[in-house]
Amino acid sequence: MAMSNNVIGCINFVAVILSIPIIGAGIWLLNGEADSCVQFLQWPVIILGVLILVVALAGFIGAFFRVSWLLIVYLVAMLVLVILLVSLVAFVYMVTLRGHGNIEPNRAYLEYRMDDFSGYLRRRVRSSFKWDRIRSCLSQTNMCAELNQGYRMAQDFFNARLTPMQSGCCKPPTQCAYTFVNPTYWISPINTAADMDCLQWSNDQTQLCYNCDSCKAGLLANLRKEWRRANVILIITVIVLIIVYLVGCCAFRNAKTEDLFRKYKQGYT
Incomplete structure (x- = not known):
């Protein structure tokens, strides 16, 4: 169980790091030539990045202190955030598909x-x-x-x-x-x-x-260019985040299996 918790903690630390480029993309859009006058995409990106940071920190704390309910909250909340991030990436891709000079x-x-x-x-x-x-x-x-x-x-x-x-x-x-x-x-x-x-x-x-x-x-056209550049960062980040999330789910499942097996052995002896 301890080894699995360590793995989950490391995975959540990676998720914390992954929130940084998401927040950074939103901040970069705030300073964009067009986005500075049309503020729309920046705040959803920044808010999603901050929420991912908070949830990943909660998962890290849950793994470090072995708080199972906090890990469950982490898994559910992170799944929702990943779905929202994927939806945002797809939305940006669709609305910027057209617009060549x-x-x-x-x-x-x-x-x-x-x-x-x-x-x-x-x-x-x-x-x-x-x-x-x-x-x-x-x-x-x-x-x-x-x-x-x-x-x-x-x-x-x-x-x-x-x-x-x-x-x-x-x-x-x-x-x-x-x-x-x-x-x-x-x-x-x-x-x-x-x-x-x-x-x-x-x-x-x-x-x-x-x-x-x-x-x-x-x-x-400027807005489209800035959004597409930011979307590249989001696409790469969400792919890695999905992998991290799936590995975290497997580690949590293994931890629960180990815990149940340990309790079974204690009861048997």
């Missing part, structure tokens, strides 16, 4: 359109109430001002590898055929009817294309 002639950067993304992500930015708050957050960043410092010539800008949000929010859509003056100042639109965003563009440095659908799409 579109290539424009003579441009190194990509253009993004709302229809390219899943309905769930589009609903995060569709209402004016939600977007007003997000737009206010975006306008306080330096992502557009940095472009003016880095690109003076039109061709240099056209060959730039812009982030999705810079492409969607800091300049008019390419199909509008505005004339480049600097990255955030454009004149002489040739085809304002090409897209409603062509009419939304403003040279006012506090407005730019923050009201454009292209800006919303760029935000979703």
Whole structure:
């Protein structure tokens, strides 16, 4: 029984360690370029990570002090948390499956359109109430001002590898055929009817294309990239966590079997 408890304790210690990358992924999302303005996935990830940490510590204490009921609570609670984590991983994978950028002639950067993304992500930015708050957050960043410092010539800008949000929010859509003056100042639109965003563009440095659908799409593209990166961490962690949980179940079962066999021998003698 002592040997089995030691094994269970070691397994729970591994589970404690596995909670760290989950919490870390949530904290990383809090500081993401897009996630800092759209806070949704971060807190479920952080909360799940903290709950896994607490439950794993409870299991470790139960194994160390040989508290059987605490180990049973650990096994049940950890099963629920693993199921929730698997569900979250599957959810993130499904909602980020779509959303690739579109290539424009003579441009190194990509253009993004709302229809390219899943309905769930589009609903995060569709209402004016939600977007007003997000737009206010975006306008306080330096992502557009940095472009003016880095690109003076039109061709240099056209060959730039812009982030999705810079492409969607800091300049008019390419199909509008505005004339480049600097990255955030454009004149002489040739085809304002090409897209409603062509009419939304403003040279006012506090407005730019923050009201454009292209800006919303760029935000979703950044969001999609950050979520997919975080999901890689979650996938690896949940696979290891499942293995650890199954080994822990086997160790607990063996411990109970040893305990029953010991009591049987004592009763027989």
